[in-house]
Each structure stands twice: as C-alpha cells, then as structure tokens.
Amino acid sequence: MSPNALELKAVRKSFGNTEIIRGTDLAIPRGERHAVIGPNGAGKSTLFNLISGRFPVNSGAILLNGEDITGLKPFEINRKGLSRSFQITNLFYNLSVFENLRCAVLWSLGYRYSFWHRLNGLREPQRRAEEVMHRIGLTRRRNVAAGVLSYAEQRALEIGITIAGGAAAILLDEPTAGMNRSETAAAVELVRSVTEGKTLIMVEHDMGVVFDLADRISVLVYGEIIASGRPEEIRANPAVQEAYLGALHKEVAHA
Amino acid sequence: MAAGVLRYQPLNLARWIIWGGTAVLMAALPLVFTQGFAITVISQMGVAIIFTLSYNMLLGQSGMLSFGHAVYSGLGAYIAVHTLNLAAKGQFWMPVSLLPLVGGLAGAFFGVLFGYVTTKRAGTTFAMITLGIGELVGSCSLMFPDFFGGEGGITTNRVFGQPFLGITFGPAIQVYYLIALWCIASMALMYAWSHTPLGRMANAVRDNPERAEFVGYDTQKVRWLTLIISAFFAGIAGALTAINFEIVTAENVSAVRSGGVLLAAFIGGVGFFFGPIIGACVFVYFVVALSVHTKAWLLYLGLFFMLMVMFAPGGIASLIMMQVQLIARKRFGRIARHYLAAGASGLMVLAALILTVEMTYKISVDSATGTLMKLFGMEFDAAAGTAWAVAIGLWIVGGWLFNLACLRVARVWGEIQTEFVEGRA
Numbered sequence: 001m002s003p004n005a006l007e008l009k010a011v012r013k014s015f016g017n018t019e020i021i022r023g024t025d026l027a028i029p030r031g032e033r034h035a036v037i038g039p040n041g042a043g044k045s046t047l048f049n050l051i052s053g054r055f056p057v058n059s060g061a062i063l064l065n066g067e068d069i070t071g072l073k074p075f076e077i078n079r080k081g082l083s084r085s086f087q088i089t090n091l092f093y094n095l096s097v098f099e100n101l102r103c104a105v106l107w108s109l110g111y112r113y114s115f116w117h118r119l120n121g122l123r124e125p126q127r128r129a130e131e132v133m134h135r136i137g138l139t140r141r142r143n144v145a146a147g148v149l150s151y152a153e154q155r156a157l158e159i160g161i162t163i164a165g166g167a168a169a170i171l172l173d174e175p176t177a178g179m180n181r182s183e184t185a186a187a188v189e190l191v192r193s194v195t196e197g198k199t200l201i202m203v204e205h206d207m208g209v210v211f212d213l214a215d216r217i218s219v220l221v222y223g224e225i226i227a228s229g230r231p232e233e234i235r236a237n238p239a240v241q242e243a244y245l246g247a248l249h250k251e252v253a254h255a
Numbered sequence: 256m257a258a259g260v261l262r263y264q265p266l267n268l269a270r271w272i273i274w275g276g277t278a279v280l281m282a283a284l285p286l287v288f289t290q291g292f293a294i295t296v297i298s299q300m301g302v303a304i305i306f307t308l309s310y311n312m313l314l315g316q317s318g319m320l321s322f323g324h325a326v327y328s329g330l331g332a333y334i335a336v337h338t339l340n341l342a343a344k345g346q347f348w349m350p351v352s353l354l355p356l357v358g359g360l361a362g363a364f365f366g367v368l369f370g371y372v373t374t375k376r377a378g379t380t381f382a383m384i385t386l387g388i389g390e391l392v393g394s395c396s397l398m399f400p401d402f403f404g405g406e407g408g409i410t411t412n413r414v415f416g417q418p419f420l421g422i423t424f425g426p427a428i429q430v431y432y433l434i435a436l437w438c439i440a441s442m443a444l445m446y447a448w449s450h451t452p453l454g455r456m457a458n459a460v461r462d463n464p465e466r467a468e469f470v471g472y473d474t475q476k477v478r479w480l481t482l483i484i485s486a487f488f489a490g491i492a493g494a495l496t497a498i499n500f501e502i503v504t505a506e507n508v509s510a511v512r513s514g515g516v517l518l519a520a521f522i523g524g525v526g527f528f529f530g531p532i533i534g535a536c537v538f539v540y541f542v543v544a545l546s547v548h549t550k551a552w553l554l555y556l557g558l559f560f561m562l563m564v565m566f567a568p569g570g571i572a573s574l575i576m577m578q579v580q581l582i583a584r585k586r587f588g589r590i591a592r593h594y595l596a597a598g599a600s601g602l603m604v605l606a607a608l609i610l611t612v613e614m615t616y617k618i619s620v621d622s623a624t625g626t627l628m629k630l631f632g633m634e635f636d637a638a639a640g641t642a643w644a645v646a647i648g649l650w651i652v653g654g655w656l657f658n659l660a661c662l663r664v665a666r667v668w669g670e671i672q673t674e675f676v677e678g679r680a
Contacts, residue, residue, distance in 0.1 A: 054467065074468040084469060092462040095455075107471030111452040113480050119450050167471060196530045 002066025005169050005199035006051065006082075011060035013043075013050055013223075020046045022223040023060070027218075030065075031170075033200040038220035039243075044203040045087060047220065048173050050199075052084040053077040064165035064169065070219045073176040076108065079107065083167035087174045087203070089154045091161065097138050100146050100157060101129035104164035105155055128164065135194060136160040137186075152183045163194045172202040176209055188212055210236075219243070279436040280371035285428055294427045296543050301434040302495045302533035304520060305441045308528075309488035310516045315525030316449060317481045318461030319322065319374070320382045323389030324489060324516050326369065329508030330392065333359035333402065334498040336409045339497065343415040351413050351424050355437050355494040362490020374478035377464055381478075389510050396505035408504030424498070432535040434495050441488050446485060446528055457481045467644050474518025515542070518556070524570020531572045550620065551612050558608075561637065586671045595665055597660035603653025606631070609644040613637075 004142050013021040020043045028034045037043050049055045049185070051062055053074040062070045069077050092100050102119075105128045111117060121140045133139050136156040141149060146157055159175060175191055178186045188209055191200070210217060211231045218228040221243045227234060234240055257670020284297050307329055325651040335358040342349040362613070373384045396403040403409070414425045422429055443496045460467045464474045468532045497503050506512065515538065541559070545552040567574050581587040610630065617637040626638040635642050640674050 054274070054465075073473070075471050076475050078469055078471040086466075089465060090466045090469075092459045092466060094462050095458060099455065099458075103455060103467070104470045106452050106456065113453045113456070115448055115451045115453040115480070119452060119455055122452075132395060148648055161466070161470065249573065 003029055003061065004063070005032070005065060006201065007063040007066075008047075008051070009052060009061045009063070009094070011047075011062060012058045013046060013055065014058055017172045020223050021050065022055075024050045024180070024220070024225055026218060026225060026228070028199060028201060030199055031197065033195065033213055033215045034202070035214035036201065036203050036220055037205075037207075037210055042220045045173060045222055048084060048171055048201075048203060052082065052171060065219075072078060075107075078165070080173065081167045082169040083159050083162045083165055083175055084171035085175065087177055089151075089158050091157055092148040094145055096145055097133060097140045097149070097157060098129055101132050101160055101164050102126065104161040104168075105129055105132075106188050108165040132160050132164045136190060138249045143211060152179060152186075155183075155251065157185065159187075159190060159194065160188040163198075167198075169199045169201070172200065172204075173203060174203055176204065184209065258313035274439075277442070278439055280510055281439060284431075285431055289394035291427060292547075294431050296539065298427065298431045298434050298499055299543055300536045300539045301431070301438040302492050303498065303539045304438055304532050305495070307519045307523065307531035307535040307538070308442060308445050309485045310491065311520045311525055311528075311568070312445060312457075312481060312485040312488070313533040314520055315527075315530070316454065316461065316518070317457040319375075319476060319478060319482070320517075321513070322384040322510070322517070323369075323373075323385035323387075323392075323513050324485075325508050325510070325512030326389055326392045326613070327365055327486035327489035328496070329503075329512065330365050330495035331358035331486075331493030332503045332507050333409065333493075334358060334490075334592050336411050336497040336503045337402075337409045340409070340412065343412060350419070351498060352422075352433055354498060355491040358494025358497070359487045359491040362493060363483050363487040365490075366486025370479050370482035370486065371391055374475055374482055377460075377474070377478065378458055379427065385408055385513075385669070386510075389508075389513055392508050395506065398506055407507075409504050410502045413501055419424070435493060435498065437495060441491055442532070444573050445488060449528060453477065453480060463571060495512045508663055518560050522560060523568055524572030524574075527572040527576065530570050530572030533575075537571070549613065549616075551616050554612060580635035581671065582676065585673075590664065590671065591658065593664045597657065597664050600653055600656035600660050604648055604657050607646055607649035607653050610649065614642060614646065 004027045006026070008024050008026040010207070011021055011024045012019065021072050024047065035105055036047065036064060038044055046055070050057050053069070053072055060070070061068055064077070064082055066082065069080060069082075072080075092103060095103065102125050106112075109123070109124055109128070111122070116187060128137070133142065136159060137158060138149075138153060138160070141153060145153065149157065153178075155175065159172065162170060162172065172191065173194070175189045179187060184206060198225070200213075204213075207230060214228055214231060216228065217234045218225050219237075219240050220226075226243060227237045227240045229237070281301070284528055288294070288297065306324075306460065309328075310321070310324050314326070328517045335354050338349055338356060338357050339351070369388050373381055373388060374386065378631055397405070401586065413430070414423050424430055433502075437608050456467065456472055459470075460472070460474045467477070493507065496507065501593065519534040519538035520531045520538055523532065526531030541552055541556040545555065549555070563570060569576075578587060581590060602645050613628065614637040617626055626636050628632065628637050
C-alpha cells in the first residue's frame with residue numbers, strides 16, 4: 001500500500017479558456033495534517049472540488065491510498081474513505097442535528113438503501129451519531145433543525161457530518177471561515193481532536209490556525225504549488241513571502 | 256419550510272392509539288353513513304388516501320414534484336382490470352381481494368421503467384420529464400385500443416366464481432371493506448417506510464442532494480428506489496379504483512388525475528405524514544360530494560387550493576399542528592374566541608361567495624329553465640336586484656368583519672409566539 005494517503009499527479013483543470021489548476025503535484029503522507037494556503041482565486045476550493053469528485057479534472061491523476069480515483073463520482077470517492085466539508089455550510093436543513101449525523105453514518109455502517117430496517121431500532125447508527133454529536137458539542141441541540149442553528153453551530157455540524165462516516169482522509173474547506181476569535185479557537189481544538197490519527201487536508205485563510213494545526217503547508221498561487229514544506233520552512237521561503245504572505249507573515253511572526 | 260421542522264413523534268402508546276383509532280373509525284364509518292352514496296364517497300376517499308400518500312412519498316418526503324403520477328396508478332388499474340377479466344374467464348386463479356397486489360406490482364414495474372428516466376434529474380427537470388411521460392402514456396391510450404379500450408375504456412365484472420365466506424364483492428359495502436383493509440395496510444407500510452434508512456435518506460436528498468452524495472449516497476438511486484416504491488402503492492390505488500368502478504378509461508392515466516393528486520397532497524400538507532390523508536378526503540369531498548350540489552364545484556376547489564397555497568402553504572396539517580402547539584402550551588383558550596369571530600365572519604364571506612357564484616351560474620349557464628333558484632333553503636330570483644344587493648351587502652359587511660377578526664387573530668398569535676420565544680430565553 002502506498003504510504004501516501006493522497007497523491008495528485010499533474011492535475012489540470014480549466015473553466016472555458018481559463019486554466020485554474022495548472023499541473024499540480026502533491027503528495028500527502030498518511031496521518032499528516034496538511035494545509036493548502038494561497039491568495040484569493042488561487043484555486044484552493046477548485047482543488048478540493050477536483051479531489052472530492054465534485055468537478056471532473058481535464059488531465060492528470062488523483063490517487064487515494066495509491067488507488068486511482070480520477071473521474072469517480074463523489075459518492076464513490078466517499079465510500080473509498082475520503083470525506084469533505086464545505087466552505088459554504090452544506091447541511092440537511094430541515095432535519096434535526098441528530099438526523100443529520102445519523103444520515104452521515106448510514107452508508108459507512110452498511111445500511112445502504114435499506115427499506116427493511118427500522119431506523120430507530122438500529123443501535124449502532126444511533127450510538128455513532130450521538131458520539132459525534134457529543135464531540136462537536138451539540139448534544140443539547142439534538143432535536144433542533146439544522147437550518148435554525150447559529151452560524152458557529154452550523155459550522156460545527158458541518159465538520160461533524162464530515163467526520164461521522166469515519167473516513168480516513170478528511171478535507172476541510174475553511175473550517176473557521178466567518179468565526180470570531182473564541183469560536184475559531186474552539187474550532188481549532190475540535191478539528192485537532194476529530195482528526196486524531198487521520199489524514200487532514202484543509203484550506204484555511206487564518207494564518208494563526210494554519211501554523212497552529214498544520215504539519216506541512218502547501219502554497220497555491222494561480223493554480224500552481226510554489227512551495228511545500230514544514231511551517232517554519234514556508235515562513236522562511238522568500239518566494240512565498242513575495243508571492244503571498246507579505247504583511248500577513250510579519251503579523252504572524254510578531255504574534 | 257417550517258412544516259418539515261416540526262416533527263411529530265408520539266410515544267409508542269400514542270401511536271398505537273392513533274393507528275387503532277384510525278382502524279376503528281374506518282370500520283365504523285359505514286355503520287354511521289349507511290346510504291349508498293356515502294359508501295361511494297368513503298370508498299373513493301380510501302383509494303385517494305393511498306394514492307395521495309404514495310404521491311407525497313415523492314413530493315413531501317423526497318422533494319420530487321411529479322406531474323405524471325397517474326401513469327402508475329392508471330397503468331396499475333389497466334393491468335388489474337385485464338387480470339380480473341382473464342381470471343373471470345378461468346384462465347388462472349386470482350381472487351379479487353389480492354388484485355391490488357397485481358396493480359401494485361404493475362405500478363412498480365412501470366416505476367422501474369419510467370423512473371429510470373425521470374429520476375436521472377431532480378427539481379424542475381424531473382417535473383418536466385414526468386409531464387412528458389404523462390403525455391406519452393396519455394397518447395398511447397388512444398394508439399393502443401386493445402389494451403386501453405379506446406374511448407370506452409375496459410369494463411369488467413368483479414363478481415365471479417364461488418363466494419368465499421359469503422363474500423362476493425357484489426355489494427358496495429364489501430368493496431368498501433376491501434378498500435379499507437388495503438388502505439390501512441398501505442398507510443402503515445408507507446409510514447414505516449418513512450422510518451427506514453432509505454426513507455430518511457430520501458429526506459436528506461430532498462434537503463440537500465449534493466451533501467447526500469458526499470456522505471456516500473447515489474442520489475439518483477435514492478430517488479429511483481423511492482419512486483418505484485411510490486409507484487407500487489399508486490398501483491394498489493389504481494387496482495382498487497378498477498374494482499370499485501368496474502371500468503378503467505384513459506382518464507385514469509390522464510394529466511387531470513395527476514394534477515388532482517398534486518392538489519390533494521398540497522391541500523392536506525406535504526410536510527407531515529398525515530397531511531395527504533386529510534387532503535385526499537377533502538379533495539374527494541369536493542370532487543364527488545360537492546359536484547352533486549353545484550356545477551361550480553371545480554371553481555370552489557380551485558379557489559380553495561389557491562387560498563391554501565397563498566395563506567397556508569403548509570396545508571391543513573400545518574394549521575392543525577400550529578393549534579396542537581398552542582394546546583400543548585395551554586394558550587389555545589386565549590386565541591379560541593378570536594378564531595370563533597374569524598370563523599363566523601368567514602362564513603359570511605363564504606355565503607357571499609356562494610351566492611355570487613351560484614347566481615352567476617344560474618343566469619349565464621342555467622337560465623333555460625328560468626332564473627328562479629333555491630339556495631340555503633330559500634327560493635328567489637337570480638335576476639332580481641334584491642338578491643344581488645344581499646350578496647353585495649354580505650361581501651362588504653362580512654369582508655370588513657373578517658378582516659378585523661383576522662388582524663386580531665394575527666395579533667394574538669404574534670403575542671403568544673413572542674411569549675414562547677422569551678420564555679425559552
């Protein structure tokens with residue numbers, strides 16, 4: 001088995017005449033927490049959409065645990081053990097917190113399209129959903145519809161749905177977007193705890209979060225990865241400083 | 256949206272009481288309403304309940320707006336009627352009581368076939384394709400007269416062979432009890448379906464198909480399987496229609512039938528399991544019972560539907576659940592007298608509407624026998640100025656009072672809701 005949880009080989013993606021991802025190579029070893037950073041419009045979210053099967057690639061290959069997943073549908077990729085969250089919260093809005101999480105565990109527990117099991121008689125989905133609900137701190141909001149939760153609660157549920165199925169590779173798209181300082185701190189702890197022993201790839205704008213969580217960082221600028229390495233290497237990399245970090249870097253250095 | 260948020264989950268005891276009560280009610284109804292016409296009405300209600308619930312499996316539970324659901328009930332009815340005719344000739348053994356199963360399997364078969372095409376897409380595209388399939392089957396009904404029976408349809412006789420335990424299905428009452436049995440079984444099964452992994456994932460696909468894909472589900476397959484199961488129950492309803500009327504015509508697969516079930520589901524309320532049950536009964540009342548009293552029944556049904564969509568988009572079920580919430584928190588007494596005032600003034604407006612509509616019909620459509628008419632137990636001349644003056648008076652006074660009452664209801668409702676929110680904080 002390949003030591004890499006995820007590998008991208010010369011991945012390219014164009015929308016019309018505009019090439020958004022220009023031959024990206026990336027290898028993420030199993031168990032690593034990896035952050036993808038870059039200025040707005042660099043193609044970070046597009047990269048996530050390609051990996052998770054939301055968009056097809058134009059060329060190149062994507063490997064999950066050494067297995068080619070290029071061109072597979074999102075549900076097929078999810079079944080192979082890759083789960084993702086969304087930058088813009090993406091929940092089952094009319095279902096309760098508990099039902100959201102239960103829906104997220106059903107496939108991985110093998111219930112597939114069953115119409116012969118009574119849902120409330122199934123102990124394991126209930127136990128798993130409740131466990132995740134506890135971890136993301138939404139137990140007392142159990143029966144509240146996802147659509148009426150507060151923003152921070154919705155973000156927590158977003159992460160909860162992503163990890164509930166037990167996928168070994170987790171993609172988080174800006175988990176702390178739009179949060180205030182204390183919410184961000186809570187979210188970082190949540191991400192740290194729920195990705196224990198898993199491979200995490202995340203897109204994040206908050207440099208504090210990135211340098212706090214990531215084992216390694218890749219810098220994406222105009223569809224190309226210009227640097228990849230440990231946080232201190234990225235911080236010291238002149239090309240990165242020039243292309244992207246700039247003022248932000250100084251801010252982090254002072255903090 | 257609020258309709259889906261309120262999820263009614265009674266205790267198991269309460270559930271047994273509700274289901275047991277429903278069964279007892281269905282068993283007792285013919286003992287109360289003994290006239291032949293009443294049996295006809297409640298029989299049709301039973302069939303409509305199955306059909307509308309099967310439709311809501313798509314619309315309310317899975318977010319699929321179908322304009323061609325009559326295809327499944329109608330084709331189920333045709334297969335059932337042909338089966339019945341063959342069985343009557345002694346070609347094979349098939350008791351009438353099990354015929355709905357044949358209809359159901361036929362419905363499911365066409366669900367597999369057409370559903371594969373329609374459920375490729377969701378949303379507007381799904382709606383358009385169902386419309387197309389509906390038209391396709393509708394036009395087939397004229398192209399293949401051997402199967403569809405042309406304009407006259409296919410007739411049958413449900414009474415054949417030896418009576419079993421004295422049951423011949425000759426008398427309407429026996430057919431009613433057959434319908435009632437299939438109705439309660441179908442209701443229970445469809446309710447059970449909504450509490451299975453597939454049923455819940457159908458809700459998830461309704462709310463957010465994209466996210467459903469990212470938790471491992473092929474949304475197309477969820478929609479397809481749901482449609483097949485829905486078509487199965489629609490087929491049961493179709494076969495019961497065939498047994499009940501002993502005739503199946505092109506009308507059974509028509510767009511009118513498909514539109515009717517949409518109306519019924521919406522009136523009842525698609526956000527709750529029991530909504531379509533109420534909707535089916537109200538719809539049948541309009542179509543079967545009201546049409547006996549007035550030629551303008553379709554107008555009343557249309558107006559009623561319009562008012563429901565505008566002012567109670569969650570249907571009758573959501574109106575009921577709103578009151579249940581008030582009763583549970585002991586606030587109903589405070590708003591009840593305002594409801595009474597709104598109801599009384601609403602009756603005035605309704606009287607004004609009925610008077611206007613009926614007089615207009617009398618003068619414009621039905622004046623060959625003169626303009627004398629009878630309404631609310633009174634006889635009067637529809638062309639006379641006094642009758643119109645009364646109507647206008649009712650419109651103005653009733654409308655004014657109704658408006659006042661509604662504003663008051665809205666105010667008290669708002670006050671109570673504020674108390675709820677503050678009480679929670």
